[in-house]
Amino acid sequence: MLSKTHTKYIQSLLHKKFRDESGLFIAEGPKVVMDLLAGRKFVCKELFAVEDWIQEQGSSVPKDAVITEVKDFELKKISSLSTAHSVLAVFEKRKPDPKIQTASKIVLALDTIQDPGNLGTIIRIADWFGVSDIVCSIGCADMYNSKVVQSTMGSLGRVNVIYTDLVEWLKKNKQTKIYSASLDGKDVSTVGKLKEGIIIIGNEANGISDEVINLVNEKITIPKRGEAESLNAAVATGIILSHLKS
């Protein structure tokens, strides 16, 4: 049974302000919730699930997390998905590791990736290719936005994501070569595998900001053979990593 207080509290976590204040976030659906529980990178505080889910999976929930059984219509009320799926869990955010080493590895840097689906998909792509760190500019979507969490498909705990002034961060790390995903530049298929590098992906509509592009050492492009104006930012990230990440 779901109280009004509970409902309000869950709904408040859809807003960044309340996530920041409480240090909590929401994950939904059996796949994502089970992945985050199994990964043990985030502490589960509370869990709202239908009877069937609790019977089948209740034993995977840590003992100190409160489980509340809810009806489908109650879950629907607190869900941010178009179709609510069996379970919704409240986890504690974790502290990112602010000291990202850039030597001998590839680091992704995101300049104002605003679409939550894109950010989540990029985190999942990083996890697929074994990129362990993502540096987000302050203007990027919040990694704990429920749509981001959803589209990471469980990769959230396996990639270190920090938010910082991207220009300052790049200036501090200029001993590492900086690459950008651009509409002009060197054909991505001719660059070869990189031993190290910072790869910048720009905003969905406006690309990479002038201040950031000034710090770039090499522009990389995905040659266009047809007529589309651009590629989706997450798709471009996947293509670039598939060519450059060894």
Add this chain to the structure above:
Amino acid sequence: MLSKTHTKYIQSLLHKKFRDESGLFIAEGPKVVMDLLAGRKFVCKELFAVEDWIQEQGSSVPKDAVITEVKDFELKKISSLSTAHSVLAVFEKRKPDPKIQTASKIVLALDTIQDPGNLGTIIRIADWFGVSDIVCSIGCADMYNSKVVQSTMGSLGRVNVIYTDLVEWLKKNKQTKIYSASLDGKDVSTVGKLKEGIIIIGNEANGISDEVINLVNEKITIPKRGEAESLNAAVATGIILSHLKS
């Protein structure tokens, strides 16, 4: 001013049944609407826009399309976007070209791609890489779903998309080599550019169905370096085309 009849009619077009009956679909937002108008592949029947848009862009609307000026709150009522954007247009669907030649080119075949965002993004990717035809199994999302239209970002008119029994279609085209995006198979970076081929992308959760996989000549994989279980279907499509499409 928007009548109740108008509102109901637009809302009905959010459902495939009514799109099929009427032969019409909806496109929203200045970018997508302007691209479809400029491409002249779809006949614009009717257009609902705010005053500013009509003043700036009204002259690009064909003369036989009816323009109705609406207020922001009215546009919000008929919009399927979380934020309504200046203009919503009703276009006529067009007849796809059912006879797809598979010789000397790459054709994409989608086996039950159900997420509208993924289908739209795949159409946009095909348009970027100059792939002119996509064969969809009957279980794929409808290309005229408004979320698909939105995520094609204007590429909708530049790619020929057909819906058919995929197994039958593949059997009829077995003179062309059939590749699949799979979790095991030949490393995509070692396949080289293809002169021709049918590339199959499978369902988001279940991959490629058994009946279809039995017809595949060569499985291709995107090597995993990290821990994510899978890649997003549209991202995988982009990666594969970036390696195989000349």
